[in-house]
Amino acid sequence: MMQLVARSLAAGYRRHLVCDGISFTVEPGKILTLIGPNGAGKSTILKTIAAQLPPLGGTVLLGDRVLHEMPEPAVARELSLFLTTRLHTELMTCRDVVESGRYPYTGRLGILSAHDHEVVEEAMALTHVTDLARQDFTCISDGQRQRVMLARAIAQEPSVLVLDEPTSYLDIRHKLELLTLIKQLVRERRTAVILSLHELELAERISDRLLCIRDGRIDRTGTPEEIFAGGYIASLYGMTQGSFNALYGVPELSPPAGLPEIFVLGGGGSGIPVYRRLQREGRPFAAGILPENDLDYPVARALAAQVISVPAFSTVDGAAVEKALAVMQQCSEVIVCCKAYGTVNAACKRLIEAAEQGGKLC
Amino acid sequence: MKTTRTAAGFLLLVILLVLSGILNLISGSSSLTVPDVLAVLTGSNTDPAAGAIVLQIRLPRLIAAFLLGGALSVSGFLLQCFFGNPIAGPFVLGISSGAKLTVALTLVLCLRQGIVLGSWMLVAASFAGALLSMGWVLLFSGKVRSMALLIVSGVMLGYICSAITELVVTFADESNIVNLHNWSQGSFSGTSWQDIRIMTAIVTASLILTAFLAKPLGAYQLGEAYAENSGVNLRRFRAAVILLSSLLSACVTAFAGPVSFVGVAVPHLMKSLFGTAKPLIILPASFLGGGVFCLACDLLARIVFAPTELSISTVTAIFGAPVVIWILVRRQTRKEAA
Numbered sequence: 001m002m003q004l005v006a007r008s009l010a011a012g013y014r015r016h017l018v019c020d021g022i023s024f025t026v027e028p029g030k031i032l033t034l035i036g037p038n039g040a041g042k043s044t045i046l047k048t049i050a051a052q053l054p055p056l057g058g059t060v061l062l063g064d065r066v067l068h069e070m071p072e073p074a075v076a077r078e079l080s081l082f083l084t085t086r087l088h089t090e091l092m093t094c095r096d097v098v099e100s101g102r103y104p105y106t107g108r109l110g111i112l113s114a115h116d117h118e119v120v121e122e123a124m125a126l127t128h129v130t131d132l133a134r135q136d137f138t139c140i141s142d143g144q145r146q147r148v149m150l151a152r153a154i155a156q157e158p159s160v161l162v163l164d165e166p167t168s169y170l171d172i173r174h175k176l177e178l179l180t181l182i183k184q185l186v187r188e189r190r191t192a193v194i195l196s197l198h199e200l201e202l203a204e205r206i207s208d209r210l211l212c213i214r215d216g217r218i219d220r221t222g223t224p225e226e227i228f229a230g231g232y233i234a235s236l237y238g239m240t241q242g243s244f245n246a247l248y249g250v251p252e253l254s255p256p257a258g259l260p261e262i263f264v265l266g267g268g269g270s271g272i273p274v275y276r277r278l279q280r281e282g283r284p285f286a287a288g289i290l291p292e293n294d295l296d297y298p299v300a301r302a303l304a305a306q307v308i309s310v311p312a313f314s315t316v317d318g319a320a321v322e323k324a325l326a327v328m329q330q331c332s333e334v335i336v337c338c339k340a341y342g343t344v345n346a347a348c349k350r351l352i353e354a355a356e357q358g359g360k361l362c
Numbered sequence: 363m364k365t366t367r368t369a370a371g372f373l374l375l376v377i378l379l380v381l382s383g384i385l386n387l388i389s390g391s392s393s394l395t396v397p398d399v400l401a402v403l404t405g406s407n408t409d410p411a412a413g414a415i416v417l418q419i420r421l422p423r424l425i426a427a428f429l430l431g432g433a434l435s436v437s438g439f440l441l442q443c444f445f446g447n448p449i450a451g452p453f454v455l456g457i458s459s460g461a462k463l464t465v466a467l468t469l470v471l472c473l474r475q476g477i478v479l480g481s482w483m484l485v486a487a488s489f490a491g492a493l494l495s496m497g498w499v500l501l502f503s504g505k506v507r508s509m510a511l512l513i514v515s516g517v518m519l520g521y522i523c524s525a526i527t528e529l530v531v532t533f534a535d536e537s538n539i540v541n542l543h544n545w546s547q548g549s550f551s552g553t554s555w556q557d558i559r560i561m562t563a564i565v566t567a568s569l570i571l572t573a574f575l576a577k578p579l580g581a582y583q584l585g586e587a588y589a590e591n592s593g594v595n596l597r598r599f600r601a602a603v604i605l606l607s608s609l610l611s612a613c614v615t616a617f618a619g620p621v622s623f624v625g626v627a628v629p630h631l632m633k634s635l636f637g638t639a640k641p642l643i644i645l646p647a648s649f650l651g652g653g654v655f656c657l658a659c660d661l662l663a664r665i666v667f668a669p670t671e672l673s674i675s676t677v678t679a680i681f682g683a684p685v686v687i688w689i690l691v692r693r694q695t696r697k698e699a700a
Contacts, residue, residue: 050591051590051591052587052590052591072590072593072594072595073593074593075593076591076592076593077593079591080591081587081588081591083587083588085585085587087584087585087588088446089583089584089639090448090583090633090639091633091637091638091639092583092638092639096638096640097584100580100581100583100584100588100592101592103577103580103581103592103593103594104592104593106577108574108577109573109574109576109577109642110576110577110580110581110642111642138696156591156592
């Protein structure tokens with residue numbers, strides 16, 4: 001198995017330079033994921049290292065050879081490409097499509113040998129499309145189509161697999177299936193995989209390394225743990241609306257503007273659906289009283305106008321309750337969603353009593 | 363199952379070829395019987411008139427119709443793969459008409475100077491015209507992505523070229539008009555054995571080269587990116603497809619004038635017959651099918667209103683155009699179903 005190395009690569013279209021100074025290594029048995037905003041140059045980089053575009057500078061090494069100087073069939077035997085563009089085939093069965101992956105191995109007329117047929121069958125079994133073999137490629141679902149295309153890529157027996165946004169058009173189940181297959185390929189065949197993804201939570205889960213592309217440059221590179229720490233994702237994407245919850249891997253919209261109208265007494269995950277509903281309805285709210293390691297806390301921080309919290313693993317104390325009562329004074333409603341009260345949040349019961357007396361409980 | 367279907371398809375084509383071949387030899391203004399024709403072909407014939415009819419008129423015409431029909435269909439299939447457009451073809455894209463124009467211009471100019479042109483020269487002129495039209499179509503296809511617009515531009519180009527050809531023919535020397543007029547309408551008549559030798563050489567050479575395109579064509583059916591990823595050298599492949607499809611349709615135009623719709627209809631009929639679009643099957647099938655189609659159409663052109671002969675394009679259009687409409691309707695309904 002070979003590795004693919006990009007050395008200070010400049011990529012783009014003829015006169016139009018899209019990215020510059022790109023260096024990275026795709027190792028056998030590892031997954032490298034490109035993330036970054038639209039138009040940052042991810043696709044251009046992938047096209048260049050897949051030999052679809054000539055580099056405008058720098059080199060790409062496949063094993064110890066310069067990729068763009070290798071003859072096309074030699075590249076085709078080592079590097080396979082997987083695109084999201086919809087194909088308009090005519091009278092091609094799924095098996096025909098998968099068989100096209102064997103082209104670099106066949107002779108002048110492109111006739112498949114017994115071994116080629118074996119590899120095709122194996123690839124189709126691996127991606128669970130054997131049953132579709134005889135069906136027309138245009139008459140299957142998007143999820144099935146992506147699996148067939150993956151089987152095609154596998155039939156090519158590549159050292160390096162390049163995938164440009166493989167999860168587009170797929171629903172969550174098919175996204176997970178596809179990524180699981182890619183993981184399996186990497187583990188069993190030690191394929192070197194490089195792909196671009198828009199789904200950050202999935203990128204975090206399947207990648208061994210992340211390459212963050214911004215404005216045509218590598219902004220940062222590292223393990224998912226490193227990249228998803230702190231508020232980096234928001235700055236990578238230049239997010240001005242909402243935030244990205246790196247811990248849960250979910251995006252949050254901006255909190256409703258204004259002073260809190262409603263006080264939400266949450267905890268242990270019970271608050272999250274209420275926070276989200278209030279955000280949807282555009283009603284500013286305050287959340288409390290949450291230990292900073294509470295499930296609700298990150299979402300409350302993202303969506304609430306004000307959060308009353310106590311340090312992680314700490315008991316809710318009198319000071320916090322006083323503060324919460326003061327905020328509650330200004331609110332016209334109180335929503336209690338927390339059902340469990342233990343030693344840590346026992347003091348919150350005082351808030352419920354106060355809300356009841358004020359007639360604000362709903 | 364697939365191989366039986368393929369074998370059955372080719373068997374059917376061969377049977378149709380033999381049948382239409384026999385019909386072409388025996389029917390016409392003086393009907394002959396099968397034994398008559400056999401006698402001529404085996405050399406045991408005693409009737410000089412029958413010998414002349416078969417050997418000097420019907421046999422060369424039959425061979426021309428077969429070879430040129432096949433060439434036209436193969437050219438059409440190449441263009442369809444290349445443009446990813448099921449109704450592309452040398453006639454629809456204006457390539458035949460471009461070739462027709464340059465041939466007419468060359469003929470008229472040379473005849474005026476008193477130069478007698480050899481068949482090779484005509485093929486060269488035709489090839490130049492085909493390439494010019496192809497250049498226009500390529501330029502246009504780079505600008506527009508819509509397949510409908512591409513076809514419209516081709517049809518318009520065809521009209522422009524035909525109009526200029528008509529002009530040239532109208533102002534040509536009277537003595538040449540009759541011949542030129544016949545030719546510019548499309549016809550397999552008056553093919554000489556010398557013509558047959560040349561067209562056989564060109565068509566055979568082109569077909570051998572085309573056979574080597576079967577593999578990259580197959581890869582190209584998944585689009586440019588995947589073709590390149592399969593190891594196809596796109597630049598060389600594109601050049602080969604353009605040159606070969608132009609040469610094949612130019613050869614047809616040089617010898618028989620414009621022949622409409624064969625290039626679109628036959629490859630499509632073959633795909634339906636064989637249930638696949640694999641170039642390795644469809645290329646030879648298109649050649650055979652195109653040959654059979656043109657033989658049958660030429661037969662009709664000769665005998666339906668005998669002794670008046672129809673132009674070959676009249677007949678091919680009657681049978682070919684509905685196929686094009688059928689393709690379009692089927693694609694639309696399929697799109698709606700999906």
